[in-house]
Amino acid sequence: MSMDATRKPLPPLLKLVLEVGPLVLFFLVNAYADRLGLSTPERRLFPATAIFVVATLIALAINYALVRKLPIMPVVSGIVVVIFGGLTLALDSELFIKLKPTIVNTLFGVALLVGLRLGKPLLKIVLDSVFDLDEEGWRKLTFRWAMFFFVLAALNEIVWRTQSTDTWVSFKVFGIMPLTLAFALAQTPLILRHEVKREG
Template identity: 45%
Template sequence: MTEPSATPDKKKSHGWIRTAVDFGGLLAFFIGYLVTHSLVAAAWWLVAGSAVALVVGYVAEKRLAPMPLISGVLALVFGSLTVFFKDPIFLKLKPTITMTLFAVILLGGLVAKKNVLKMLMGSELVMSDAVWRTFTLRYGLFFLAIAILNEIVWRNFDEGVWATFKVFGILGLTVLFSLSQAPLIMRGMKESEAPVDPEEATAAPPIIE
């Protein structure tokens, strides 16, 4: 008799770890900004929070998923540039560059007939290829839209507004968009004749800040 690959308790604990990896740097940045009221000073918190989150995620799971890893590394890079040059422009550009990078990866993959999102999430969601293409296209366009929106906000509003948008705006829009994809996911799982799990039906790529 084979052992189950993961018990519910292990899955739950891993879920908390993934959440910490996804939100560690973002939460540290927000706390830092509330304390210092300075984007440059908050960048120190972002760098430290992102580094700790990546280390904790790797130690706990012995691996890091590609998207949180790329996002975390970019947070370290742009946070460090902000601290070194004492210029918050690098921090403001980080969401634009991150979102654009993921949009290019997803949409470019579709053009090359390689579904990157399916490669990353295929073990969590069993859907038809047609639905995977639609799912990936929607996320690629969503990431591109967030990149454009970030440019509009930081160029037209003060630092406090942008910091709030970075933490709550991008996060809120991502959660709402992910929830809106549940009907598509359920349809794709039914087409593939896979059992529909309500938790899987709301699955989405990691939060990318």
């Protein structure tokens, strides 16, 4: 048996740290960059963006080193972070990093709907090892998550266009995650109704 075949999934706590860690660093650097001498108060988002890009790449590298596999959604998000974070720094414009959540969530929503249209619920590929649902359950869950991603994209547009940069950063870190967890928990009744019972 190969070593890859015996690799275990990441422990839940480590997985959470790798997924949320870059966001937390993004928030902290944005909050304290001027006090640390990294920028002026009005330009804190730029060192925060640089740290966000680097931390995201490190988190993906650690994930791959441990399990020799990268989850689809963090990879897509990471690619967009690098592209839009790089544009933010190269062009000295906050616009691009603020657009990143809109682009990522729209991409996920569109991908899920296209998969449904083609008769292939992509969420089943992402979550198959977590849930075992019947086909109707996968279709309904996929559609709900697609709509939720569009809502997140719309919320991001509203917040960054109407609020201060600091408020947007706080929403990105402390708003989107709780909303996502609350939405995921709200899908429990659907999952229980359509769960495939395995023979014991």
